[in-house]
Amino acid sequence: MAVRTSDPPAGRPASSPSAATGRRSGRSFETWSWFFMRLSGLALVFLALVHFSLTHIVNDVVETDSDFVARRWDNPLWRLFDWSLLALALLHGLNGLRWIIDDYVRRPRLRAFTKAGLYTLSGALFALGTFTIVAF
Amino acid sequence: MTNRTRPYKGKSGQWAFVGHRVSGFLVFFFLLLHIVDVSLVRWPALYDDVHRVYGNVMLRLFEVGLLLALLFHSLNGLRIVAVDFFPGAVRNEHRLLTAAIVLTLGAGVPGAWIIMRPFVEGRL
Numbered sequence: 001m002a003v004r005t006s007d008p009p010a011g012r013p014a015s016s017p018s019a020a021t022g023r024r025s026g027r028s029f030e031t032w033s034w035f036f037m038r039l040s041g042l043a044l045v046f047l048a049l050v051h052f053s054l055t056h057i058v059n060d061v062v063e064t065d066s067d068f069v070a071r072r073w074d075n076p077l078w079r080l081f082d083w084s085l086l087a088l089a090l091l092h093g094l095n096g097l098r099w100i101i102d103d104y105v106r107r108p109r110l111r112a113f114t115k116a117g118l119y120t121l122s123g124a125l126f127a128l129g130t131f132t133i134v135a136f
Numbered sequence: 137m138t139n140r141t142r143p144y145k146g147k148s149g150q151w152a153f154v155g156h157r158v159s160g161f162l163v164f165f166f167l168l169l170h171i172v173d174v175s176l177v178r179w180p181a182l183y184d185d186v187h188r189v190y191g192n193v194m195l196r197l198f199e200v201g202l203l204l205a206l207l208f209h210s211l212n213g214l215r216i217v218a219v220d221f222f223p224g225a226v227r228n229e230h231r232l233l234t235a236a237i238v239l240t241l242g243a244g245v246p247g248a249w250i251i252m253r254p255f256v257e258g259r260l
Contacts, residue, residue: 038217045210052206056199057250062191066180086171093164100157121168129171136177 033095040092047085069136079133086129094122152233156212159205166202193255200248207244211236 055064072078097118105111144150176183189195215232218225225232254260 038220041213042217045214048206049210052203056203057247060191060254061196061199061251062188062254065187066177066183069174069177069183070180089164089167093160093167096157096160097164100161125168125171128175132171132175132177 037092037095040088044085044088044092047081048089051082051085073133073136079136083130083133086133087126090122090126090129094118148230148233152212152215152236155208156216159209159212162205163202163209191254191260193260196251196255199251200244203247203251204240204244207240207247208236211239 055061059068098115101111101114101118105114142150144153173186176186215229215236218232219229
């Protein structure tokens with residue numbers, strides 16, 4: 001069932017003049033966020049399971065040393081594969097964590113701080129991961 | 137508890153919801169760790185030292201957990217997509233959850249065996 005677990009847009013009475021637009025824009029962001037989770041989720045089933053199979057099942061984890069990475073990243077398509085996985089998984093996970101924070105961190109200030117920390121950490125790691133793949 | 141934390145009111149869908157959250161949360165934090173360890177590949181010797189840790193038995197058990205979390209989150213995610221887009225899936229959502237669990241174990245148990253085999257066979 002498609003329960004959108006994050007907060008609904010602020011509950012102003014529907015008759016208030018600004019309510020219509022405020023409500024519509026709020027809903028449209030969460031609608032896109034819902035749709036993104038489905039779309040990125042479908043891509044990630046493929047990307048994440050292929051990645052896990054290659055690094056834990058087809059090859060044993062101890063075989064995936066720096067030589068293994070270097071050989072793989074000789075092929076730009078594998079870099080593209082890994083970067084797509086990085087970007088989609090981070091964004092998918094970030095949005096999931098955002099929903100979790102909205103559900104369980106109830107105090108407004110603490111919620112804002114928790115989200116700020118999450119966004120900063122994810123942004124920094126996205127930059128680090130992108131740099132690792134591109135500059136290797 | 138409110139409907140916000142218990143939107144499915146205790147039925148099997150409630151456990152699917154909890155399992156999806158917990159597995160997603162765990163995979164996300166592994167991803168953060170994994171980005172940092174792969175970034176060491178710029179210094180191959182250091183990367184190999186850190187990477188060797190992943191081969192020990194504790195971390196192999198952790199990898200088995202990651203596999204199960206990944207499989208359940210993937211398969212239950214497919215169930216959620218099916219339920220959201222196909223009315224027929226809504227009527228069969230309980231059956232789809234059973235299928236997701238069976239497939240998680242069906243792929244996860246052989247996968248766990250392959251991951252643990254070097255330890256079981258004493259090659260570790």
